[in-house]
Amino acid sequence: MMHRKGKKRTGIKLTAFLLVLPLLLTGCWNNRDLNEINIVAGMGVERTEGGKILLTVQVVEPAAIQSTSSGKGKGGSSQPKPVFVESCEGETVFEAVRGMLSVIDKKLFLSTAQILIIGENLSRDGIGEILDFFQRDHEIDYSMEVLVANGATPREILEVETDMDAIPAVYIKGTVENTISRGTVKKTMLIDLIKDMGSRGRQLAIGQISKTGENEIRTEGTAVFKNGKLVGWLGPYETRGYLFATNKVKSAIVNVPADKGKIAMEIMRSKGKINVTFKNGKPAALTVKVKVYANVGGYEGRGKLDPDHLIKLEQSLAEEVKKEILMALEKSQKQYSSDIFGFGTNVHKYHPMYWKNAEKNWDVIFSMLPADVRVDARIMRTGISKSPVKKDE
Numbered sequence: 001m002m003h004r005k006g007k008k009r010t011g012i013k014l015t016a017f018l019l020v021l022p023l024l025l026t027g028c029w030n031n032r033d034l035n036e037i038n039i040v041a042g043m044g045v046e047r048t049e050g051g052k053i054l055l056t057v058q059v060v061e062p063a064a065i066q067s068t069s070s071g072k073g074k075g076g077s078s079q080p081k082p083v084f085v086e087s088c089e090g091e092t093v094f095e096a097v098r099g100m101l102s103v104i105d106k107k108l109f110l111s112t113a114q115i116l117i118i119g120e121n122l123s124r125d126g127i128g129e130i131l132d133f134f135q136r137d138h139e140i141d142y143s144m145e146v147l148v149a150n151g152a153t154p155r156e157i158l159e160v161e162t163d164m165d166a167i168p169a170v171y172i173k174g175t176v177e178n179t180i181s182r183g184t185v186k187k188t189m190l191i192d193l194i195k196d197m198g199s200r201g202r203q204l205a206i207g208q209i210s211k212t213g214e215n216e217i218r219t220e221g222t223a224v225f226k227n228g229k230l231v232g233w234l235g236p237y238e239t240r241g242y243l244f245a246t247n248k249v250k251s252a253i254v255n256v257p258a259d260k261g262k263i264a265m266e267i268m269r270s271k272g273k274i275n276v277t278f279k280n281g282k283p284a285a286l287t288v289k290v291k292v293y294a295n296v297g298g299y300e301g302r303g304k305l306d307p308d309h310l311i312k313l314e315q316s317l318a319e320e321v322k323k324e325i326l327m328a329l330e331k332s333q334k335q336y337s338s339d340i341f342g343f344g345t346n347v348h349k350y351h352p353m354y355w356k357n358a359e360k361n362w363d364v365i366f367s368m369l370p371a372d373v374r375v376d377a378r379i380m381r382t383g384i385s386k387s388p389v390k391k392d393e
Contacts, residue, residue, distance in 0.1 A: 037109040041083060042169030044154020045096075045130050046119025048089060053122075053130070055096035056087040056155040057108060058169050082166040085159050093133040110139040114173045116146045116190065117154040117209060123223065123230035127204075128197070135194050142191035145176050145207070148223035150233060152211040162215050175219045176207065183243055183252035183267070184236035186222040197228065201344025201355070201362065205242070208233060224331075226338040226363065238331055241324030245288045245373075246341055247272035253297060256316040265317050266297035268380065276343050276369075278351060283365065286343055288325055288373045292317065295381040310379055318377040329371050337367040 044056035060083055088103050090096030100108060116134070118127060134140050149157055158168065165171035179185040186207045196204055204225035212218045222234040222242065234242060243249045252267040272290045276283045294317060332338055344362045348355040358365060 038104055038106045039109050040113045041167050042115045042117070042158050042172065043110070043113050044117040044119065044149075044158050045093060045122060046149075046154050047122040047125055052089045052091060053093050053096050054087055054089050054119075054155075055093060055100065056085060056158055057100065058083050058085050058158045058167075059104070059108075060112075060167060083168065085155065087155055093130050110137065111141050113141060113144050114169045115176075116144055117157055118146065118148050118206070119154050120149055120151075120230065123148050123225070126228045127225075128228045131194060131197055134190060140190065142194075143189050145173055146188045146190055146193050147172075147176070147207045147209040147219065148230065150208050150210045150221070150223070157209060157211055157217055160211065160215055160217055172209070172217060172219065175217065179219050181251050183240040183249045184220045186239060186243065187248075199342075199345060200359065201339065201346070201348045202342035203338040203340045203363070204228065205234075205340040222340075224336050224338050224340055226336060231336045231338055232331070234328060234331060237324050238328045241321075241326070241328035242332070242340065243272075244270060244290050244292075244321055244375075245272050245274055245325050245328065254294070254317060254320050256313065256320050258313075263313065264297040265294040265313075265379075268293050268295055274341055274343055274346060276347050276351075277372075278354075281354065283347065283354075283369055286329070286341075286366070286369050286371045288329075288371065289376075290321060290325065290374070291376045291378070292321055293378050293380055296379065314377045314379055317379070318375040321377065322373050322375045325373050325375070326371065329373070333367045333369075333371075337363045339363055339366045 038057070039060040039062065040057050041060050042058040046054045046056070048054050061081065086100065086103050088096050088100040090099050097108065118130070122130070157172070160168050162168055162171050165174065176185060176187065180187050186205050188206045193204065193206065196202060206223045206225070207219060208221035208223050209217060209219045210221075220236045220239070222239045223230055224232045224234060240249065240252060247270070249267060249270040249272070252270075254265045254267060255262050256265055257263075270290065270292045272288065275287045275289075277285045277287055296313075329341075332340055339362065343366055344355075344359075347358070347362070355362075
């Protein structure tokens with residue numbers, strides 16, 4: 001579940017924009033009044049069974065947002081909905097965007113879009129076409145979050161009505177930010193996705209979104225791509241292992257076993273580094289080195305956290321992190337044969353002559369290399385109490 005603080009920040013930003021927008025538009029050569037445009041909060045793209053692009057937009061109703069913010073209309077059935085959702089088909093994304101004018105009455109203002117949800121069917125066909133459109137359109141905000149839908153269509157997700165926020169797209173973006181703080185989703189901004197699409201030696205990985213209830217969504221896990229096409233998924237803990245290895249974990253809670261219980265370790269900072277070791281001019285192994293610093297967040301076990309116990313606890317934490325990294329590597333190598341870690345980028349940089357001949361077959365080579373994973377864990381704080389709150393039995 002998301003924290004109210006993160007949700008409020010994003011909601012305040014968009015609400016403030018809606019209030020200031022008319023002032024911003026008055027001085028432009030091609031200015032438009034607020035009542036002449038549709039303010040888009042979220043977008044979705046999917047491939048239909050007929051092979052066409054289906055564009056879905058979640059559009060904000062400024063009057064309804066103002067009513068919600070001011071508290072007017074509460075408890076009354078006549079209160080207008082803060083957003084509406086519409087879809088339109090086209091042979092291309094550009095055609096679908098233009099065709100939307102036949103469905104709704106005003107031009108779409110895309111710069112305010114918080115999220116872009118890509119459907120599973122389209123992802124499996126390949127996302128190169130839609131990325132080409134989004135990187136060329138000057139109205140697109142390159143910092144918006146990109147997610148791949150799993151088990152639901154983009155429209156079904158964008159139609160979710162939640163009490164968490166008046167604008168569902170803002171709610172979704174908030175859940176992404178909160179899940180990032182747990183290390184179980186891959187944060188993917190549009191600009192990063194465009195850069196990774198053109199990189200050499202790294203396959204795409206995009207955050208996952210699913211619908212878990214009638215009015216509930218979950219942003220956990222990672223969509224794994226190969227040559228621009230979706231090939232599978234990483235679960236929450238596999239995702240965290242992948243993020244540990246690629247130096248993208250900002251914070252997380254890792255549970256480690258204790259005497260007849262468990263201890264919740266709060267990861268305060270982490271540093272990950274990957275490499276490919278060479279022998280006789282050829283890659284011999286994938287190496288991952290991670291160093292984590294943690295605090296004891298909760299102790300459900302027996303005994304005191306004396307120095308000897310802390311050494312064992314550090315070892316246990318290191319083993320848990322190593323296990324998650326190996327889980328991510330196992331799936332990426334053996335199941336998907338997709339180097340989302342970027343080991344190939346390392347080879348391209350430090351062994352350019354070898355890479356020149358191996359680039360086309362790198363994912364096959366990557367999938368067969370042994371992995372050497374080393375994790376060093378350090379506990380910085382245990383708290384005031386050295387023992388669990390409950391007494392030993």
